[in-house]
Amino acid sequence: MAEKLTADDRTAQLAAMDGWAEAQDGKAITKTFKFDGFEAAWGFMTRVAIRAQSMDHHPDWSNAYNKVVVELSSHDVGGVTTLDIELAEYMDVAASQTGAK
Protein backbone atom coordinates (compact mmCIF):
# COMPACT_ATOMS: atom_id res chain seq x y z
CA MET A 1 0.00 0.00 0.00
CA ALA A 2 1.42 3.39 -1.02
CA GLU A 3 1.88 6.01 1.66
CA LYS A 4 -0.35 9.08 1.88
CA LEU A 5 1.41 12.33 0.92
CA THR A 6 1.50 15.13 3.49
CA ALA A 7 -0.10 18.50 2.66
CA ASP A 8 3.40 19.93 2.07
CA ASP A 9 4.32 17.07 -0.28
CA ARG A 10 1.07 17.52 -2.21
CA THR A 11 1.71 21.24 -2.59
CA ALA A 12 5.27 20.64 -3.80
CA GLN A 13 4.20 17.96 -6.29
CA LEU A 14 1.31 20.02 -7.68
CA ALA A 15 3.54 23.08 -8.10
CA ALA A 16 5.67 21.02 -10.50
CA MET A 17 2.66 19.85 -12.54
CA ASP A 18 0.53 21.65 -15.08
CA GLY A 19 -3.17 22.22 -14.41
CA TRP A 20 -3.64 19.88 -11.47
CA ALA A 21 -5.38 21.16 -8.35
CA GLU A 22 -6.11 19.76 -4.95
CA ALA A 23 -9.72 18.78 -4.28
CA GLN A 24 -11.32 20.87 -1.55
CA ASP A 25 -10.96 18.22 1.12
CA GLY A 26 -7.29 17.62 0.21
CA LYS A 27 -8.07 13.94 -0.42
CA ALA A 28 -7.73 13.97 -4.20
CA ILE A 29 -6.17 15.83 -7.11
CA THR A 30 -8.22 16.97 -10.08
CA LYS A 31 -7.76 18.15 -13.63
CA THR A 32 -10.01 18.78 -16.62
CA PHE A 33 -8.57 17.75 -19.99
CA LYS A 34 -9.96 19.10 -23.27
CA PHE A 35 -9.38 17.51 -26.66
CA ASP A 36 -10.09 18.25 -30.31
CA GLY A 37 -13.14 16.02 -30.20
CA PHE A 38 -14.68 12.84 -28.81
CA GLU A 39 -12.35 10.49 -30.64
CA ALA A 40 -9.25 12.11 -29.11
CA ALA A 41 -10.84 12.16 -25.65
CA TRP A 42 -11.76 8.50 -25.92
CA GLY A 43 -8.30 7.62 -27.23
CA PHE A 44 -6.78 9.32 -24.19
CA MET A 45 -9.12 7.41 -21.87
CA THR A 46 -8.28 4.12 -23.56
CA ARG A 47 -4.54 4.66 -23.09
CA VAL A 48 -4.99 5.71 -19.49
CA ALA A 49 -7.33 2.79 -18.75
CA ILE A 50 -4.69 0.30 -19.91
CA ARG A 51 -2.04 1.95 -17.73
CA ALA A 52 -4.41 2.22 -14.75
CA GLN A 53 -5.28 -1.47 -14.99
CA SER A 54 -1.60 -2.45 -15.09
CA MET A 55 -0.97 -0.25 -12.02
CA ASP A 56 -4.11 -1.59 -10.30
CA HIS A 57 -4.83 2.08 -9.64
CA HIS A 58 -7.91 3.54 -11.28
CA PRO A 59 -9.12 7.09 -11.87
CA ASP A 60 -12.52 8.51 -10.93
CA TRP A 61 -13.43 10.32 -14.12
CA SER A 62 -16.20 11.43 -16.42
CA ASN A 63 -16.37 12.25 -20.11
CA ALA A 64 -18.62 14.60 -22.04
CA TYR A 65 -17.76 14.85 -25.74
CA ASN A 66 -14.24 16.38 -25.82
CA LYS A 67 -13.88 16.89 -22.07
CA VAL A 68 -12.50 14.46 -19.47
CA VAL A 69 -12.77 15.43 -15.80
CA VAL A 70 -10.38 13.42 -13.63
CA GLU A 71 -10.12 12.94 -9.90
CA LEU A 72 -7.28 10.84 -8.51
CA SER A 73 -7.05 9.47 -5.01
CA SER A 74 -5.96 6.32 -3.25
CA HIS A 75 -9.17 4.96 -1.77
CA ASP A 76 -7.36 2.43 0.39
CA VAL A 77 -5.63 5.18 2.41
CA GLY A 78 -8.22 7.95 1.87
CA GLY A 79 -5.83 10.44 0.32
CA VAL A 80 -3.22 11.21 -2.32
CA THR A 81 -0.21 8.91 -2.73
CA THR A 82 2.72 8.61 -5.12
CA LEU A 83 0.52 6.31 -7.23
CA ASP A 84 -1.80 9.24 -7.94
CA ILE A 85 1.14 11.44 -8.91
CA GLU A 86 2.51 8.69 -11.16
CA LEU A 87 -0.86 8.27 -12.91
CA ALA A 88 -1.31 12.06 -13.19
CA GLU A 89 2.09 12.39 -14.86
CA TYR A 90 1.22 9.58 -17.25
CA MET A 91 -2.07 11.33 -18.08
CA ASP A 92 -0.25 14.56 -18.91
CA VAL A 93 2.05 12.74 -21.34
CA ALA A 94 -0.82 10.75 -22.88
CA ALA A 95 -2.93 13.92 -23.23
CA SER A 96 -0.15 15.81 -25.00
CA GLN A 97 0.20 12.90 -27.44
CA THR A 98 -3.56 12.62 -28.04
CA GLY A 99 -4.45 16.12 -29.20
CA ALA A 100 -5.18 17.83 -25.85
CA LYS A 101 -5.98 21.52 -26.21
Ligand SMILES: C[C@H](O)[C@H](O)[C@H]1CNC2=NC(N)=NC(=O)C2=N1
Ligand atom coordinates in the same frame (compact mmCIF):
# COMPACT_ATOMS: atom_id res chain seq x y z
C1 LIG B 1 -8.49 -4.62 -4.73
C2 LIG B 1 -7.82 -3.56 -5.57
O1 LIG B 1 -6.44 -3.78 -5.66
C3 LIG B 1 -8.05 -2.18 -5.00
O2 LIG B 1 -9.43 -1.96 -4.84
C4 LIG B 1 -7.42 -1.07 -5.83
C5 LIG B 1 -8.01 -0.92 -7.19
N1 LIG B 1 -7.84 0.41 -7.74
C6 LIG B 1 -7.68 1.48 -6.95
N2 LIG B 1 -7.67 2.69 -7.47
C7 LIG B 1 -7.55 3.77 -6.72
N3 LIG B 1 -7.54 4.99 -7.28
N4 LIG B 1 -7.41 3.67 -5.40
C8 LIG B 1 -7.39 2.49 -4.77
O3 LIG B 1 -7.25 2.44 -3.54
C9 LIG B 1 -7.53 1.32 -5.56
N5 LIG B 1 -7.49 0.13 -5.05
